[in-house]
Amino acid sequence: MSITVWQALEAGAPLVPGTRPRLEPAADELVLEVLHCGLCHSDLSMLDNHWGMSSYPLVPGHEVVGRVVEVGPGVNPALIGELRGLGWICGSCSHCPQCLGGTGNLCASLEATIVGRQGGFASHVTARQDWTIPLPEGMDPAAAGPLFCGGITVFAPLVDEAVSPTAHVAVIGIGGLGHMALQFARAWGCEVTALTTNLAKAEEARGFGAHHVQALDQLGELPGRFDLVINTVNQALPWADVMGSLAPRGRLHQLGAALDPIQVGAFDLIMARRSITGSPTSSPASLLKMVDFCVRHNIRPAVEHLPMDRINEAIARLRQGDVRYRFVLDAI
Amino acid sequence: MSITVWQALEAGAPLVPGTRPRLEPAADELVLEVLHCGLCHSDLSMLDNHWGMSSYPLVPGHEVVGRVVEVGPGVNPALIGELRGLGWICGSCSHCPQCLGGTGNLCASLEATIVGRQGGFASHVTARQDWTIPLPEGMDPAAAGPLFCGGITVFAPLVDEAVSPTAHVAVIGIGGLGHMALQFARAWGCEVTALTTNLAKAEEARGFGAHHVQALDQLGELPGRFDLVINTVNQALPWADVMGSLAPRGRLHQLGAALDPIQVGAFDLIMARRSITGSPTSSPASLLKMVDFCVRHNIRPAVEHLPMDRINEAIARLRQGDVRYRFVLDAI
Numbered sequence: 001m002s003i004t005v006w007q008a009l010e011a012g013a014p015l016v017p018g019t020r021p022r023l024e025p026a027a028d029e030l031v032l033e034v035l036h037c038g039l040c041h042s043d044l045s046m047l048d049n050h051w052g053m054s055s056y057p058l059v060p061g062h063e064v065v066g067r068v069v070e071v072g073p074g075v076n077p078a079l080i081g082e083l084r085g086l087g088w089i090c091g092s093c094s095h096c097p098q099c100l101g102g103t104g105n106l107c108a109s110l111e112a113t114i115v116g117r118q119g120g121f122a123s124h125v126t127a128r129q130d131w132t133i134p135l136p137e138g139m140d141p142a143a144a145g146p147l148f149c150g151g152i153t154v155f156a157p158l159v160d161e162a163v164s165p166t167a168h169v170a171v172i173g174i175g176g177l178g179h180m181a182l183q184f185a186r187a188w189g190c191e192v193t194a195l196t197t198n199l200a201k202a203e204e205a206r207g208f209g210a211h212h213v214q215a216l217d218q219l220g221e222l223p224g225r226f227d228l229v230i231n232t233v234n235q236a237l238p239w240a241d242v243m244g245s246l247a248p249r250g251r252l253h254q255l256g257a258a259l260d261p262i263q264v265g266a267f268d269l270i271m272a273r274r275s276i277t278g279s280p281t282s283s284p285a286s287l288l289k290m291v292d293f294c295v296r297h298n299i300r301p302a303v304e305h306l307p308m309d310r311i312n313e314a315i316a317r318l319r320q321g322d323v324r325y326r327f328v329l330d331a332i
Numbered sequence: 333m334s335i336t337v338w339q340a341l342e343a344g345a346p347l348v349p350g351t352r353p354r355l356e357p358a359a360d361e362l363v364l365e366v367l368h369c370g371l372c373h374s375d376l377s378m379l380d381n382h383w384g385m386s387s388y389p390l391v392p393g394h395e396v397v398g399r400v401v402e403v404g405p406g407v408n409p410a411l412i413g414e415l416r417g418l419g420w421i422c423g424s425c426s427h428c429p430q431c432l433g434g435t436g437n438l439c440a441s442l443e444a445t446i447v448g449r450q451g452g453f454a455s456h457v458t459a460r461q462d463w464t465i466p467l468p469e470g471m472d473p474a475a476a477g478p479l480f481c482g483g484i485t486v487f488a489p490l491v492d493e494a495v496s497p498t499a500h501v502a503v504i505g506i507g508g509l510g511h512m513a514l515q516f517a518r519a520w521g522c523e524v525t526a527l528t529t530n531l532a533k534a535e536e537a538r539g540f541g542a543h544h545v546q547a548l549d550q551l552g553e554l555p556g557r558f559d560l561v562i563n564t565v566n567q568a569l570p571w572a573d574v575m576g577s578l579a580p581r582g583r584l585h586q587l588g589a590a591l592d593p594i595q596v597g598a599f600d601l602i603m604a605r606r607s608i609t610g611s612p613t614s615s616p617a618s619l620l621k622m623v624d625f626c627v628r629h630n631i632r633p634a635v636e637h638l639p640m641d642r643i644n645e646a647i648a649r650l651r652q653g654d655v656r657y658r659f660v661l662d663a664i
Binding site for chain 2: 098103105106108160224234239248249254255256257258259261262263264265266267268269270271272273274275276277278279280
């Protein structure tokens, strides 16, 4: 039986429906029947070939919740029927030092769900077993998709760097990533400040867990304030103010894929032992911790649902920033 | 009895001898009779008021080895007679979260030996007890001075960040700091690469412990090579090559006080979970670990001795980079 996909035939083109041959799961792979798929800014970057690694026809979508309908060699058939989530990474080599060390998201030969592969805006998608995460009891499948890319992206700077719950944490940007970062940091036990250029979102930011909401352009007035600043925006920032807002041993964690270099004064690093980190999603082990943590703390992405055949409407609105806070496309 | 000092009367001026009233140690302070004092690049920066925080007459010198000759209130008189080392920091508040947490080098009200105080190119100098480090048995007092500023500066990125001995470490710059960094990293158990613009130093770098010596301008040919790059130079570098030379989870530790911002691509941080850190010397606890480690591994600065009354000759030669690898001025 063939499958259906939503594909762009060239860079920037709208998605059009198509059919493709039935998916054959390779060894260690399984096939998910897609139930829901979130729409991420990275889908737009890939649609537009901003990163020079797109191939067309392109089927985007990498925040998948689906049901296991078939398994490849080496995968236990008992998984069939399980609900699982799939994010940016759908496979890694399993054998390199990074994979063996539990940081398979840094594998040099990892496979990304929508890079040279067919993504989640489709009836079915394949992935390596370990990169699909079983949804725990109590997690709403309809809202869970964005956790597997946007969510893990902002959970990583907490879980993978062993942030202390005593930390004072700031989140720059209250959007698709930021609104989840606020929830995670609050549940983590931290003091949470949202930094935004749009104070109209202040009440919602507090609803997501921010103790404080501050205008980003007043960051210069908060010297030495934060142990961790999670930056979710991809624009140039007043870097000296950002670094200056860090406490001794404070850390800027960069998630926004800014194209212009970050400008960092050596003294801003040296004098207070500050640091800058970045990360690309995270590992299967951290994904498992994330979904467990989400259920325990009732963390869930704020999503707007549209049926899959309105994907182009969702794309157009995301391009305009008109979404609070994440689109999820539902199978039709 | 008065003391003698070597002081600059204005920015950039040569040091001239002078006398000052006898030092009165405050509570928790002690007085060191200076036996040896290293000459550090920071002394030149302070002499020239590059950082805008010099006051004149200025007595530089902050790599002191001396003998305790007097103690202030609260200090055990049994310390009199001990040989102790003193570096950039001579006091901190003891009561703030940083001091209480063991990172007093990040204390907001720390006192620096040559900032608003009289430094070590003198017959005597005062400092808080805990910022003077007892020289362990087996340490040569005549060569130890540079450990207390230059040495701890390059030991900090190993000890304070808990670097694994399995790490592949590169040191940029084979100078006053770099030649000690090579020794520390080698004794730490790491694989050590010296990166230099001056391959004429290659043999000496190997003598200090480098397994490999590479031209700095060929760093672009070593992608993903290092877990830690310790940068001791304060000039602009090909930052994309430096970041690219880091392995997954690799870290650039910046020690050179470059005045132009470091330029870091967000992708270079994000894609391989790389990071950038910096640090200002370290804490008394780490200083104690350093001197113990030095004795166990026979680590010692390579020094050239001059008598204190030839301090201006040492300054002139250091300005020209004509020293291998550190001057130590000896009491006369």
